[in-house]
Amino acid sequence: MYPELEKEIATYERRTPKSAEAHKKNLKRIPLGVASNYRAYDPYPIFVKDAGGSKFRDLDGNEYIDHNLTFGALMAGHCHPAVMKAAEKRLSTGTMFGMPHDMEWELAEEVCTRFPVEMCRFGNSGTEVTMHAVRMARAATGRDKILKFEGAYHGLHDAALVSVKPHAPEFGDINAPTSVPGGLGVPKASIDNVTIATFNDLNSVEHRFKQFSGQIAAIILEPILMNVGLCMPEPGFLQGLRDIADKNGALLIFDEVKTGAKLGWAGASEYFGVKPDMICLAKSIGGGLPLAAFGASRAVMDLISQHKVFHGGTYNTNPVSMAAGLATFRHVLTRENYAHVDKLSKKLTEGYRKIVAKTGIQGYIASAGANGALMLFPKEIRNYRDWTTIDTDLWRYYWFAMVNRGVMAQPYWWDEQWTISVQHTDADIDKHLAAFDDVAPTLAKVQQERVGKEPVMAGH
């Protein structure tokens, strides 16, 4: 560690003693002291007391402008009044039935009107719906293999937990990356059924379809790779995938767990003009409650109607989440709110760009819809391997220094990005930019001093 980072971490520790204490207690009973590995980082994570609108407070009473927003799941912001009103009303009329009710067709209509699918089923998390989408694709094609991209995250089931954060010695050929399990416990048989290609590289995809001719059920991808900061698809890449999938009788699955609600009114297919066969939605569609959906054409979804593919779940369409989802579609994810967020996003992005240029930071700002990120790379990254060259200790200075100035600029971890909610204001963006203006000169200086030092291998 270098002195500037040490100083920011010491300030962090001085400001957040109650979080340190709470983490110690958690550690006794909960591995890593957190409920999801993504929440664990050194020296300890901030523990939250409460939140509202665009802000949250930690246990010590420090207030932060929140651009973490639950890893991008809160385009609504905290406790959006319309969502709260709808959910609260439902809390006293039965929180779950395990039987159908009349909000289901309403929300299905909302989903099918907005996204290019004819039918959908609901679930509770992104992991769940990408798992079901993969199974549906396998059933629809009678094939077992799935093609995913190196570095892409689609949740925690066996088919998804492959080559999420592989390390350089395991990479293999960039045209045919090795399938690397994302931890122990993923069966070899599962890994063998997940073939990996390189994002923004159609040749690597073609290569896989030749190598496994007639065996690949689907290409699954995030239309914008968001597990590496923010990596845009190059022009023609998504259409190229569409064409390859069609040519080979495979399905194209857009994992829009993040992009679905945050890129724009109708997600990535509208934004990029490419239509997938299946779509997975979660996170921000629930407005703060657990809600997810997967959808496709009637022909594909009929596999469920015909009892060929099994789908179920005790908590599916619980009325509290459904009420929150309906309020979110109708009162949060509106054209007016997208215009508001776009305006703030432009202001934040342009503000960052000016400060980056002024201070000489080697980096750029990637931005799309409600999301953006300070990318500490000399040139734009195209794929996961480019991203692994990030100087993670430099990034840590940025994050801790911003947090110490009352701005959680994004979730902890250098593979994440900021989210702007519909409840953020011009004043929030001004404060965010003022904090970055204060932090940037030291960031630039440290970066220059660290040039030539070995980059630290990125990963959790």
Ligand SMILES: Cc1ncc(COP(=O)(O)O)c(C=O)c1O
């Ligand atoms: C693109 C993508 N897919 C799937 C998931 C998994 O969602 P969940 O954490 O709700 O299981 C995530 C979560 O970060 C995600 O970003």
